[in-house]
Amino acid sequence: MLDYFFNPKSVAIIGASDNKNKGGYQIIKNVMAGFRGKIYPVNKSYTEILGIPCYPDVASIPGNIDLAIYFIPSKELPHTVNECAKKGVKGIIIESGGFNEAGAEGIKLQKHALENAAKAGIRLWGPNCMGFIDGNKTYVFSFINSLVWPDVLRGGNVGLIVQSGMLSAGFLLHALQEGVMGVSKVCSIGNKCDIDESDILEYMIKDKDTEVIACYLESLVDGRKFVNLAKKTNKPVIVLMGGRSQEGAKAAQSHTASLSGNYRVTSGAFRQAGIIEVFDPAELTDMARAFGKNMPFYPQPQKGTAILTFSGGAGTITVDLMEDCGLPLAKLSQGTLDSVAELFPPWNKPDHPLDLWIAIERHGFEKVFRNSLTAVINDPAVDSIIFHSYATPLIGQEFFDELAALIKKHKKPAVLWVEGRKDFAEHLRGIAENAGLPAFRELNRCVTVLNGMKRHFIKKPMA
Amino acid sequence: MLDVIKKAVKNGQKNLSEYESRLVIESAGVFVAAGVLAKTRGEAIQAAETMGYPVVMKGCAAELAHKTEAGMVALNITNAEEVAQVFDDLAGRAKNLDGILVEKMVKGSREFVIGLTRDPQFGPCVMFGLGGIFTEALKDVTFRVAPLTQEDALEMIDEIKTKKLLGAFRGSPAVDRNALAKALVGVGDLGMKYDSIAEIDINPLIICGDKPVAVDALVVLK
Numbered sequence: 001m002l003d004y005f006f007n008p009k010s011v012a013i014i015g016a017s018d019n020k021n022k023g024g025y026q027i028i029k030n031v032m033a034g035f036r037g038k039i040y041p042v043n044k045s046y047t048e049i050l051g052i053p054c055y056p057d058v059a060s061i062p063g064n065i066d067l068a069i070y071f072i073p074s075k076e077l078p079h080t081v082n083e084c085a086k087k088g089v090k091g092i093i094i095e096s097g098g099f100n101e102a103g104a105e106g107i108k109l110q111k112h113a114l115e116n117a118a119k120a121g122i123r124l125w126g127p128n129c130m131g132f133i134d135g136n137k138t139y140v141f142s143f144i145n146s147l148v149w150p151d152v153l154r155g156g157n158v159g160l161i162v163q164s165g166m167l168s169a170g171f172l173l174h175a176l177q178e179g180v181m182g183v184s185k186v187c188s189i190g191n192k193c194d195i196d197e198s199d200i201l202e203y204m205i206k207d208k209d210t211e212v213i214a215c216y217l218e219s220l221v222d223g224r225k226f227v228n229l230a231k232k233t234n235k236p237v238i239v240l241m242g243g244r245s246q247e248g249a250k251a252a253q254s255h256t257a258s259l260s261g262n263y264r265v266t267s268g269a270f271r272q273a274g275i276i277e278v279f280d281p282a283e284l285t286d287m288a289r290a291f292g293k294n295m296p297f298y299p300q301p302q303k304g305t306a307i308l309t310f311s312g313g314a315g316t317i318t319v320d321l322m323e324d325c326g327l328p329l330a331k332l333s334q335g336t337l338d339s340v341a342e343l344f345p346p347w348n349k350p351d352h353p354l355d356l357w358i359a360i361e362r363h364g365f366e367k368v369f370r371n372s373l374t375a376v377i378n379d380p381a382v383d384s385i386i387f388h389s390y391a392t393p394l395i396g397q398e399f400f401d402e403l404a405a406l407i408k409k410h411k412k413p414a415v416l417w418v419e420g421r422k423d424f425a426e427h428l429r430g431i432a433e434n435a436g437l438p439a440f441r442e443l444n445r446c447v448t449v450l451n452g453m454k455r456h457f458i459k460k461p462m463a
Numbered sequence: 464m465l466d467v468i469k470k471a472v473k474n475g476q477k478n479l480s481e482y483e484s485r486l487v488i489e490s491a492g493v494f495v496a497a498g499v500l501a502k503t504r505g506e507a508i509q510a511a512e513t514m515g516y517p518v519v520m521k522g523c524a525a526e527l528a529h530k531t532e533a534g535m536v537a538l539n540i541t542n543a544e545e546v547a548q549v550f551d552d553l554a555g556r557a558k559n560l561d562g563i564l565v566e567k568m569v570k571g572s573r574e575f576v577i578g579l580t581r582d583p584q585f586g587p588c589v590m591f592g593l594g595g596i597f598t599e600a601l602k603d604v605t606f607r608v609a610p611l612t613q614e615d616a617l618e619m620i621d622e623i624k625t626k627k628l629l630g631a632f633r634g635s636p637a638v639d640r641n642a643l644a645k646a647l648v649g650v651g652d653l654g655m656k657y658d659s660i661a662e663i664d665i666n667p668l669i670i671c672g673d674k675p676v677a678v679d680a681l682v683v684l685k
Contacts, residue, residue: 223584227608265582268606271622272615 002195002203004090005125006134006185008066009037011141012058012089014080015071015096016041018049023095023143024071027131030146031069034138040065057083064088069131069141074098077127078112085120092117094127095143100191101128110193117194129190133172135183136209142188148173156182158292159210161200163189163218163242174285181289184209196221198229205233214288216281218242223266227273234460236291238276238452240284241266274459276452283448290438290449291456295413298462299454303383304330306376307353308369310360310390314417314443315353318386321447327454329353330382339375343368365394373403377410384413384454386446389439391420391428400435407437413453415439415446465490465657468684471525472659477684480525482564484680488665491649493577494642494676498566504550508543510565516541522553523564528681533557539568569676573628573635574667576604577646577677579654581661587654589616589647593625594667601625609651616644629670636673643675661685 011031017024028041028049041049044056055061058068058080068089070080074096084092099110110127117124125131131142136155140146154176160183175181184207187200197217204210213235220226230237243249244263270277278284305327309315319329332352340350343359350356354376359368369389376382387403389395407414416439418429425441432439440446467483479487482500489495497514500523501507511518522535530536534556537549546565553563574595582588585608592604605622607615620629620643629638650663662683669678 220584223582224586224608227585262582262584262606264604265580265585265588265606265608268588268619269585269608271618272607272611 002091002123002199004066005093005123005132005195006203006207008091010040010063010065010067011035011037012040012042012061012065012068012084012087013071014042014058014068016043016046016049016054018046026143026146027069027071027095027141030140030142030144033146033150034140038065058087058089059083061087066090067141068092070094070127071096071143074102074106074109074127077109078116081113081116081120081122081124085116085122089122091123091125093125093129093131093141094190095129095131096126097128099127100193110191114193124194126190126195127193130188132188133183133186135186144172152176154182155184156292157184157209157211157294158182158288159184159204159207159213160186160288161189161197161204161213161215161217162187163192163197163216174281175288181285181292184211192221198222198225201226201229201237205229205235210235211294212236212238212288212291214238214240214284216240216242216284220266223269227269227275230270230275231273234463236276236287236456236460237274238278238284238287238291239270240278240281241270274456276456278448278452283445286438286440286445286449287452289433290415290453293436293438295407295436295438296411296462297384297413297453297457298411299383299457301328301458303381304328305384305386305450305454306330306332306379306382307386307388308372308376309353309355309388310357310365311388311419312353312355312357314388314419315355318388318417318443318447319353321444322451325447325451327447327451330376330379332376333379333381336375336379340372343371360390365390365392366399369395369399370402373406373414377406377412382412384450385415386417386450387414388417388419389428389432391418391425393424395428397431397435400432400437404435404437413450415450417441417443417446468657468659468682471684476525478525478528479682479684480523480527480561481521481530481680482523482561483525484663484682485677487653487660487682488650488663488677488680491646491653493646493649493665493668493680494674495680496566496569496676496678498564500562501550501565502562504547507550507563507565508546511540511546512543514565514567517568518546519566519568520546520549520553521564521566522557523561524557524559525561526559527557566678569669569671569678571635571669571671571676573632573638573670575670575675576664576666577650577668578604578665579609579650579660579663580606581654582606587651589619589651589654591616591619591647592623593628598666607647607651609654611648611651613641613644613648616647619647620644635670638670638675639673642673646675646677659684 015024016028040061041054046054099106418425429439485495499510517539520537576594578590587609631637664681665677
């Protein structure tokens, strides 16, 4: 199902252009860069674009086509759908605007196109969207600027469903550059006149390349269907819902013609289905990235998180943030505390959160971090760790590889907070992320991500 | 279909009377205060004497969706003379009453609300939250899509900000969480089973001892 969108053999680009300032140029440039099937640009002003033949209309294309990408003015859509039907097209991605979001005339056009498509058995994607990207196959069926993405696009296991054009582009760039996260499929669904979030969710749940599903949505076409799909999968489904507030709902309506429902009901339905709700695009990427690392995690409500820090203040703030969201602090055993105490001077005893500074002064970062992490991870009351790492060149790649191995062995994840000189901190964060550990520069992001993961894996335990 | 619903739909009622609403939610596993629909003064006195004082008396008819505003509720009635007097007073205030509902007065300072709504996106949904006069002001409510599992219902109970009130609180025992969860599941099931029910409003649901007891209920029909 929907394979003709994600795995077409041939693609027609209606509105392809040789003019570098136009979106139609970006689309063909992008498609040609990664797609190895047949490509048919359609534009009556050209006979050739980027070295391949261009056709004046869909009817002139030799043979049948699986997928069409539509990027010409909205008024042409209804009859273009009929032309596509004659060429065996199964799906059309409509990236142009000027439909339901643009008043009475647009509404009429969208309805008319939809009727024609239904008669021909064609599925419509969009309109008013940025199409889709497959990070593993390097398909870019979008007018996203071809200069911006190629060096940052990274294949991976995170699928994105996004109901916003700019957000899918900007968000994607943010997500790819923020840390080590690769995408399986990025789907911008716009007005969703036909293909909606549930269709894509259903596809991604079955898709082997997708292990984590992250969504930005401004409405749900069929809420019950969406949550029922989410309920049945163990893949994490993370949703940022736009239009929660009264003013936000108004903005969403003019943006993508979305009528948001009763947010409180939606939020309750999400919890019931085990959907992880987030409230900011950065939180969405943080969460998706952390889940995407596939750290083993078997949390239990009665167990807790251990905090290792080099700063008493940061430890205190972390505990506050944890209590705010209901993430419990682990009750460390006396044995664990005694073991950490071996690094402490006799006149000072460690307490939880473990403020290790006094030990670090005596034994150095690596030894203290290594010994206390080992002690804590072996404590049966601990199911996860928040680790505050000071950004110093004294800690290197080997240390984080070692920590990653420890996590794998004990099946207890760690989330890192990295603080210190900015260049060191960014460097260290990169090393940690590469080693498979989510690392952040802000305490609240550590806590939010760990809380989301704990809730998820309690409700939907790892195999 | 429950006879009261069938009859009400047939009669074109917009909602059920409180007595009928009680029957419906009771069938779904919600505790209600002991109550009798008295047609005569004698029946009212007998009911009050049997259930024990104090009692509450309410004029009962489908048209009376807002009884308090209509002056059709009398609280804290403590003897037979008062029952007789209130009966005459209420009966004289409105025509076409189904009767006077005599209910055991439920005491408890912890008030909650259970609701059933039909959401355009999710269909029948159950609401649970803080009840009484704070419902509107604090909006401390949470929703789940029907049908609910017992786990869904327990999760709702833990989700409201004022959940502390459901634990042992100022000398009152902790609420029977399973009974409360069963009520939430039951209300959701009503929404799944009876298409003709548009919404249900149980407010207040008073925690009496450790039991959640519905003290007022309204079933609205489509």
